[in-house]
Amino acid sequence: MPLYIGIDVGGTTIKGALIDGEGKLYAEDSVPTGSGEEIADGIVALCNRFIAKCGRQEIKGAGIGSAGVIDAEHGTVVLAGNLKLKNFPMAKLVADKIKLPVKITNDANAAALGEAKFGAGKDYGDSVLVTLGTGVGGGIVIGGKLFEGHKSAGAEIGHMVIERGGNRCSCGRRGCFEAYSSATALIKRTKWAMEENAGSEMWQSCTSETATGKTAFDYAETDIAASEVVDWYIKYLACGLVNIANIFRPEVIMLGGGVSGQGERLTAPLQGIMDRELFAAHYAPVKIKTATLGSAAGAYGAAALMIED
Secondary structure, three states: OOEEEEEEEOOOEEEEEEEEOOOOEEEEEEEEOOOOOHHHHHHHHHHHHHHHHHOHHHEEEEEEEEOOEEEOOOOEEEEEHHHOEEEEOHHHHHHHHHOOOEEEEEHHHHHHHHHHHHOOOOOOOOEEEEEEOOOEEEEEEEOOEEEOOHHHOOOOHHHOEOOOOOOEOOOOOEOEHHHHHOHHHHHHHHHHHHHHOOOOHHHHHOOOOOOOOOHHHHHOOOOHHHHHHHHHHHHHHHHHHHHHHHHHOOOEEEEEOHHHHHOHHHHHHHHHHHHHHOOOOOOOOOEEEEOOOHHHHHHHHHHHHHHOO
């Protein structure tokens, strides 16, 4: 069976996986990320290790998922500030060195494709991944294919405004989905609630410096302040998810990132709101599920860029 290399370029580590078309893992490895052009060297080194394991003739190509603005058509990292890359022809450079076809996409798109092909979305044709981490990211898969938009710059779901004139987002706008539904936003709201309610269990059990995205959920059943934070968070998260569902009408929306670890404590109330507020929900319902591949989603999805061929 043909094999495919998937590369996930993270801020500190480049992860690689060698899989077949069914998602069976044959090998995995990693190298430090480095910066600038060193990143391409790390990717080449990983690919060569996989090639050495099973032979070049068994591998059909390599896919790369990278942070930043990516021109998928031309294989270029247009801008990735944290990686110190600008207008960098990543796909061609790697392909020339490993002598195999190479494709590249944004890391969030890669994760979405990984979940769609091999994870929580594998039984659905249309799916959306929403990652709830430092920011809100994600990707859209329609008919089994990534939707990337004009010049691969679409699917930035975190920067959809859900509160006109609301909290400032890292992008400079106000009221973005990310400014209300990221783990960063949840932690900020938790700290505010602790400081406003000094007698709460949250305040007595931890400090505003040690509060995390789990804190409010951990105390929600016994602490009114914590419960109000969770309700606030779910209200805004649901608003964004229903908007996404109304626009793209996927069969499933998958939640990834740190906050998704709350499982049914998160998905159950969100599903209730989705079922009530989604337009024509009785005709074409949308399921909300927790993503299943975790940190492996990016590498699996990057490999799937080649499987699509």
